[in-house]
Amino acid sequence: MSSIVLYLLLLIVGGFLSYRGVVSQKLFDKLEHIQLICLFILLFTMGLRIGMDDRVINAFLKLGVHATFFALVSVVFSVLMVWILRKTLLKILTKKAVRS
């Protein structure tokens, strides 16, 4: 649970410093590169862990099939949920706003 607080805190502190103009233009210019370097190091490390774990390598095909199902279901359910919210909750909120 402490990691969640730390992640959120880092996001907020970074966002706050940037919004308040504390961050220099030099850093803004290099921001994309810095993020990319961090990301590539992390992804490489993730790859190392996968390569070191025999169970993952052996189950790769099964994971690929499951991933396709998970992706399909995530897309279908998120569209469905937004559609339901638009048809129900948004209508109620709009009616209330018009009345007030």
Next chain:
Amino acid sequence: MTLKIIGVVILGVVIGLFIPESYYGWTDYMLNIGLCLLLFFVGIDIGKNKALFQDIKKSGPLFILVPMGVAAGSILGSILLGFILGYPANEAGAIGAGFGWYSLSAIIIAPYSSELSVLSFLTNVIREILAIMCIPFIAKHIGFIEAIAPSGATAMDTTLPIVSKNTNAETAILSFTTGLILSMLVPVLVPFILNLGAV
């Protein structure tokens, strides 16, 4: 970019095949430090958008409703599928909570389980590809707002041009704010759902 990301992961996997498992613990440190740095810089990136509050105002109640719907749909759908495929609810829910941000969600899950991390990575890569393919169809046949849903967290960057091209200016702004909220939720929801424990 997606190809570069996949290339880096494959390179890691190939090198990892030749590294003894005794070094596994070191990767935990690398992941934690790297993730903290990345999230701090992501925060800076988000904060530099000074028009953020104006965009939020323009979107009205949809600003909250759309990301709420996308988040609930993705997590609920994944949990239901998890029951069928035999995954514990917390693991399946965490995969759904990646919202298409394949790099970050997979990295957060990596210390928990390499197998689940691969599943999360592949799921969210495929989700982005599916989003690119189905946004025009959804915009045309279901609705502009629903067209944002498949994108998830990528609605603010990689899939934003596709949403913008197939909908209108208001929906494009809503797409950006939806992606922004979902991006902020990924580092919070993925570890939170994982920590809920097997159900």
